[in-house]
Amino acid sequence: MLRTFRIGGIHPPENKLSAGKKITALAAPKQVMIPLSQHIGAPAQAIVKKGDVVKAGTLIAKAGGFVSANIHASVSGTVNKIDNILDASGYKRPAIFIDVAGDEWEESIDRSETLIKACTLTSKEIVDKIAAAGIVGLGGATFPTQVKLSPPPGSKAEVVIINAVECEPYLTSDHELMLEKGEEILVGVTLLMKAVNVTKAVIGIENNKPDAIKHLQTLAAGYAGIEIMPLKVQYPQGGEKQLIDAVIRQQVKSGALPISAGAVVQNVGTAFAVYEAVQKNKPLFERVVTVTGKAVASPSNFKVRVGTPIQQLIDAAGGLPENTGKIIGGGPMMGKALVSAEVPVTKGSSGVLLLTREESVRKPSHDCIRCAKCVHVCPMGLNPAYLMKYTAYQEWDAAEANWIQDCIECGSCSYTCPANRPLLDQIRLGKGKVMGIIRARKS
Amino acid sequence: MILIAVISLGAIGVIAAVLLYAASKKFEVYEDPRIAQVQDVLPAANCGGCGFPGCAGFAAACVKADSLDGLLCPVGGSAVMGQVASILGLEASAADPMVAVVRCNGTCQARPRTNQYDGVKSCAIASSLYGGETGCSFGCLGHGDCEVACPFDAIHVNPETGLPEVIEEKCTACGACVKACPKMIIELRKKGPKSRRIFVSCINKDKGGVAKKACANACIGCGKCFKECAFEAITIVNNLAYIDYTKCRLCRKCVAVCPTGAIHELNFPPRKEAAPKPEGAPKAAPAAKAAAEKPVAKPAAEAKQEAQPAAAPKVKAAPAPETKSVAEVKTEAQTAPAAKPEVQTVPAAEVKPEAEAAPTTETKPAAATEEKTNTEETNQK
Numbered sequence: 045m046l047r048t049f050r051i052g053g054i055h056p057p058e059n060k061l062s063a064g065k066k067i068t069a070l071a072a073p074k075q076v077m078i079p080l081s082q083h084i085g086a087p088a089q090a091i092v093k094k095g096d097v098v099k100a101g102t103l104i105a106k107a108g109g110f111v112s113a114n115i116h117a118s119v120s121g122t123v124n125k126i127d128n129i130l131d132a133s134g135y136k137r138p139a140i141f142i143d144v145a146g147d148e149w150e151e152s153i154d155r156s157e158t159l160i161k162a163c164t165l166t167s168k169e170i171v172d173k174i175a176a177a178g179i180v181g182l183g184g185a186t187f188p189t190q191v192k193l194s195p196p197p198g199s200k201a202e203v204v205i206i207n208a209v210e211c212e213p214y215l216t217s218d219h220e221l222m223l224e225k226g227e228e229i230l231v232g233v234t235l236l237m238k239a240v241n242v243t244k245a246v247i248g249i250e251n252n253k254p255d256a257i258k259h260l261q262t263l264a265a266g267y268a269g270i271e272i273m274p275l276k277v278q279y280p281q282g283g284e285k286q287l288i289d290a291v292i293r294q295q296v297k298s299g300a301l302p303i304s305a306g307a308v309v310q311n312v313g314t315a316f317a318v319y320e321a322v323q324k325n326k327p328l329f330e331r332v333v334t335v336t337g338k339a340v341a342s343p344s345n346f347k348v349r350v351g352t353p354i355q356q357l358i359d360a361a362g363g364l365p366e367n368t369g370k371i372i373g374g375g376p377m378m379g380k381a382l383v384s385a386e387v388p389v390t391k392g393s394s395g396v397l398l399l400t401r402e403e404s405v406r407k408p409s410h411d412c413i414r415c416a417k418c419v420h421v422c423p424m425g426l427n428p429a430y431l432m433k434y435t436a437y438q439e440w441d442a443a444e445a446n447w448i449q450d451c452i453e454c455g456s457c458s459y460t461c462p463a464n465r466p467l468l469d470q471i472r473l474g475k476g477k478v479m480g481i482i483r484a485r486k487s
Numbered sequence: 488m489i490l491i492a493v494i495s496l497g498a499i500g501v502i503a504a505v506l507l508y509a510a511s512k513k514f515e516v517y518e519d520p521r522i523a524q525v526q527d528v529l530p531a532a533n534c535g536g537c538g539f540p541g542c543a544g545f546a547a548a549c550v551k552a553d554s555l556d557g558l559l560c561p562v563g564g565s566a567v568m569g570q571v572a573s574i575l576g577l578e579a580s581a582a583d584p585m586v587a588v589v590r591c592n593g594t595c596q597a598r599p600r601t602n603q604y605d606g607v608k609s610c611a612i613a614s615s616l617y618g619g620e621t622g623c624s625f626g627c628l629g630h631g632d633c634e635v636a637c638p639f640d641a642i643h644v645n646p647e648t649g650l651p652e653v654i655e656e657k658c659t660a661c662g663a664c665v666k667a668c669p670k671m672i673i674e675l676r677k678k679g680p681k682s683r684r685i686f687v688s689c690i691n692k693d694k695g696g697v698a699k700k701a702c703a704n705a706c707i708g709c710g711k712c713f714k715e716c717a718f719e720a721i722t723i724v725n726n727l728a729y730i731d732y733t734k735c736r737l738c739r740k741c742v743a744v745c746p747t748g749a750i751h752e753l754n755f756p757p758r759k760e761a762a763p764k765p766e767g768a769p770k771a772a773p774a775a776k777a778a779a780e781k782p783v784a785k786p787a788a789e790a791k792q793e794a795q796p797a798a799a800p801k802v803k804a805a806p807a808p809e810t811k812s813v814a815e816v817k818t819e820a821q822t823a824p825a826a827k828p829e830v831q832t833v834p835a836a837e838v839k840p841e842a843e844a845a846p847t848t849e850t851k852p853a854a855a856t857e858e859k860t861n862t863e864e865t866n867q868k
Contacts, residue, residue: 130618134617135618135624136693384601384602466607469612469616
């Protein structure tokens with residue numbers, strides 16, 4: 045019997061159309077736009093100006109606070125300007141424009157393919173290198189990795205959990221990465237274990253990727269302390285708290301960090317980025333992005349430089365299908381519709397999903413029939429129907445008392461609602477308000 | 488038997504009455520009788536515009552306070568405050584009557600759509616997800632949170648322009664719409680003599696070129712009004728002009744020089760023939776032409792623009808800006824190669840295909856779906 049998390053969950057159609065498609069590197073575009081805010085936390089501070097010549101890997105923006113990340117040039121060329129661009133949601137945020145010329149990398153970066161296993165650095169040095177490389181959680185939340193690897197005083201990590209479940213339908217970027225860069229990932233996991241001083245790591249993979257499980261299991265025999273754990277397919281298993289529950293059978297308390305359960309959770313893509321940063325001195329400036337959709341001519345997995353406009357990815361996958369209704373950044377469950385295809389790929393872009401017009405239309409919403417399906421599927425054990433009501437009636441006390449701030453915004457409730465009620469839309473709004481109230485009370 | 492029952496029940500009644508009386512004396516909460524009196528003269532709208540929880544809360548605050556400074560019932564205005572003052576024997580603080588103004592004039596024509604939102608029809612939710620359906624991420628979303636919030640039925644979204652319009656006679660300046668608007672577009676401003684007001688009807692802080700591209704009626708921060716103003720009432724911060732209503736003397740010179748028509752004047756009498764030349768004359772011709780092509784516009788209002796404004800106090804856009812906006816749409820249509828002249832006939836549906844042809848790929852490219860989903864949105868509502 046395979047493990048999974050114990051509360052709620054759904055199993056939407058997997059639609060992994062781009063599974064088995066080799067990762068192909070996409071040529072750098074003519075111009076890249078690198079947003080200064082690609083992570084949770086304070087935006088980075090630009091340290092280049094117009095006319096500066098940069099190489100791929102040059103630091104162009106420094107972390108703007110403790111929870112923030114460095115940003116590096118993804119191409120070589122000249123800085124054109126620092127200006128506001130549209131981000132995925134239509135708001136304007138500052139970004140660095142670089143006109144591409146050639147493809148020169150910083151000399152310190154080791155561009156060879158040879159695997160380097162040995163690492164003599166101390167845990168502090170590893171974390172510093174990760175911070176310098178600007179690595180953030182590549183699963184989509186983009187939380188700066190070095191912060192996660194520095195547990196607050198008094199807490200001790202016992203296990204590193206690697207999130208390789210890729211529970212979002214359609215997306216296959218992690219899957220392909222595991223198949224092609226298995227050894228590198230395992231070295232990256234070893235580095236992460238060393239960084240937090242633990243001897244045990246578990247890589248959780250959903251069993252709809254049997255080839256990846258098998259591949260990593262064979263390789264893991266050569267690495268001490270790494271276990272590959274196949275998991276039952278269930279969305280949202282990639283949620284941090286859900287994965288901890290699935291893998292080590294511990295529930296993280298409301299408001300507590302995963303470290304309280306002794307776990308440090310990292311995405312498999314992050315593990316690979318850690319390998320590249322520590323062993324190859326390569327900062328995070330490119331990532332694997334899945335371009336997929338039912339109407340897409342050739343769903344693919346691309347290795348893309350950060351700052352490449354999404355349009356280029358779509359063109360490379362066979363162009364924008366005639367009846368595209370929405371372009372989603374990310375997966376279908378938690379991704380967001382983009383306002384324009386000109387927005388750039390960021391560190392957190394795991395996929396680009398082109399929905400057809402029929403798929404993208406929202407069905408009309410009806411009254412709640414109290415079927416409690418949303419309660420049944422909520423992976424956090426909440427009552428979405430009530431939380432939606434509390435938000436609609438602005439009863440923030442009741443919303444807080446019913447743990448609205450624990451919502452992980454997975455969208456299982458909206459997905460499952462037979463009356464098509466916009467549960468998550470309302471709850472997300474209410475969560476924001478309640479978080480604001482809680483913050484105001486604390487300060 | 489009957490006698491025993493009557494006596495015992497009577498005795499219980501007497502004892503209970505004594506206990507209740509004693510309890511009511513013992514636990515009596517003294518309430519100033521003036522609170523009830525004040526509450527009686529308040530409008531009982533319980534709108535919260537005064538900043539207190541309902542009229543009872545406000546009444547209690549008034550009675551408690553030593554002076555009425557800073558306490559104002561925006562609904563009742565100075566009349567009610569005068570009554571309150573006479574009950575309490577205090578001086579009523581003089582307050583200028585205020586009114587809500589909508590600081591966005593990005594009509595459907597002026598602000599071409601660049602994408603389409605088909606989520607919940609609520610500005611709060613939409614703004615938590617997106618910058619809006621147009622290139623302007625500051626402007627009105629048009630889902631009508633202000634309309635829902637208004638307890639006086641004084642603000643309504645005009646389906647033609649997609650913008651809310653304030654009915655001045657009904658507006659009490661309670662501020663419910665100001666709080667409800669997630670974009671902070673609505674502002675309470677001094678009503679002004681004879682309800683005459685001048686304000687910048689835009690809050691776009693983008694650079695001029697960017698703002699103009701997103702919306703023909705946007706304030707581009709050019710500074711012409713700033714230079715024109717003799718009373719230092721206008722400031723320009725972050726590419727956006729703002730008129731301080733405490734300093735504005737309503738000379739209307741800024742309205743005349745504004746190149747995009749972002750400065751609106753309300754309830755002014757028609758300008759004299761001599762005055763309007765700088766802004767009226769050059770635009771009269773294109774405006775008339777545009778009006779002919781535009782079925783929604785009333786040709787009379789457009790052509791005889793000078794005569795109309797005072798007659799219709801509810802019209803948000805004063806005539807000068809309106810004609811300007813049309814003129815701007817026209818010039819935009821000329822510059823954009825793909826745009827056709829019919830752009831003005833059915834704004835939303837026609838602008839779409841043009842945008843689709845352009846390299847910026849749309850989230851919702853075709854006009855057909857748009858109409859379809861639009862109906863769905865209405866259903867949802």
